[in-house]
Amino acid sequence: GDSVTQMEGPVTLSEEAFLTINCTYTATGYPSLFWYVQYPGEGLQLLLKATKADDKGSNKGFEATYRKETTSFHLEKGSVQVSDSAVYFCALKPGGTSYGKLTFGQGTILTVHP
């Protein structure tokens, strides 16, 4: 079945450092890929998405590129802020489905220090 694997955390960075959170997936066909973020005490929010190979999703300075050849969707940000401290989830939605059943990775806890 479909699966998503994220790099293990937690990740601790200083403000303005470069961030990469790795995500790889296993799926048949052409899934859509997502990054969700969960800030402390809040619900999951969609951060960015990509629906086909080579698409780049971006939002709030975060980027991720859908790489079908490496089945990856790594999340990057050039300069993190304290306010980026949160849990980040990579997820996929199978291709060819008419509804949005999501398969999530385990989540990566990011802590950014001033």
Place this chain on the structure above:
Amino acid sequence: GAGVSQSPSNKVTEKGKDVELRCDPISGHTALYWYRQSLGQGLEFLIYFQGNSAPDKSGLPSDRFSAERTGGSVSTLTIQRTQQEDSAVYLCASSLQGAQRGEQYFGPGTRLTVT
């Protein structure tokens, strides 16, 4: 406008008791999903509703779990004879449509603790 709301926010129950968790989706959203977030299993899909029907119940872990949706709006997830392994955060999400691009909006979750 109002987002997805869930109640209660926290629920502590004794093993063997039944619990009901409620989800109020965003008004007009026809698709509704339940997920479970637990330490051991991460975030798992439980069930999908389109309107009042549930075409995908494949994630419900056992027959102790059931869910319904009435009036195309509120949904209730019921867990009978709760077990300690049921302890988790139960998340509800809704989207404008069941179609591929409908973004899912998540509620804050209900934290269930079975003692």
